[in-house]
Amino acid sequence: MTPDDPNTDAASALDPAPSSTGNRNCPVRDVLDRLGDKWSTLILVTLSQSPQRFNALARAVPDISRRILTQTLRHLERDGLIWREVTPSTPPSVRYGLTPLGTSLMSPLTELIAWADRHQPRIVAARIRFDERKAND
Amino acid sequence: MTPDDPNTDAASALDPAPSSTGNRNCPVRDVLDRLGDKWSTLILVTLSQSPQRFNALARAVPDISRRILTQTLRHLERDGLIWREVTPSTPPSVRYGLTPLGTSLMSPLTELIAWADRHQPRIVAARIRFDERKAND
Numbered sequence A, B: 001m002t003p004d005d006p007n008t009d010a011a012s013a014l015d016p017a018p019s020s021t022g023n024r025n026c027p028v029r030d031v032l033d034r035l036g037d038k039w040s041t042l043i044l045v046t047l048s049q050s051p052q053r054f055n056a057l058a059r060a061v062p063d064i065s066r067r068i069l070t071q072t073l074r075h076l077e078r079d080g081l082i083w084r085e086v087t088p089s090t091p092p093s094v095r096y097g098l099t100p101l102g103t104s105l106m107s108p109l110t111e112l113i114a115w116a117d118r119h120q121p122r123i124v125a126a127r128i129r130f131d132e133r134k135a136n137d
Helices: A006-014 A025-038 A038-049 A056-059 A067-080 A098-135 B006-014 B025-038 B036-050 B054-060 B068-076 B102-134
Strands: A083-087 A092-098 B082-088 B093-098
Touching: A006 B025, A006 B093, A025 A038, A025 A098, A025 B025, A025 B036, A025 B102, A038 A056, A038 A067, A038 A083, A038 A092, A038 A098, A038 B025, A067 A083, A083 B054, A092 A098, A098 B025, A098 B068, A098 B102, B025 B036, B036 B054, B036 B068, B036 B082, B036 B102, B054 B068, B054 B093, B068 B082
Parallel strands: none
Antiparallel strands: A083 A092, B082 B093
């Protein structure tokens, strides 16, 4: 293990010395936790194509409830990843889009999605093998 | 939006036509869901440094319960991301390590962690601004 091993950096980013922030409050874990939520990822990818109104987002992610969509948008706005713009028309129109911070996330996020897409047949096959092995135990 | 826009690919990987697999069963979402779990990420990063025994892993991720650690390791093994090796000593010794599939995940995962590490001060600042704005509404 050399000091410039990227995984050493990744591990220390996730797990700083307890004296600094404490494991429970590690902000990097906290950020990853949010990104790990599949709805956040889906909404970010959808907004990366163009800003969207609430109703268009609800149609783009058809199996999300309106309550969870509202909640997820609020979390993403709070984290500074998306903006929310209210036009005081009748009825008022609400649009969402990626902030520069949200846009900067798309490159690593897209790579992770591409990995999952490329490797999902291997993962599905591994699950079948595992389940068969357990059934025979 | 051009056909070779990487985000178009990312969106279609996440959200295939309902006629193909159905949104609820999209395997890429399913894979991301697992990766999004912060314990999985922490365990994968820890194992990327070297294979580990169960007890060493429990020490490396101090705020995880043994039950959740066992469960997370089982999920990761089922997905083919880690191997589990039992040495029939007295007492039996169990070691875990990354499979080639798990190793291939480290590059996109490390990039995402690096993004979270680099941008977490901006995210924390955005949250404070959001909460202050809401408190003044």
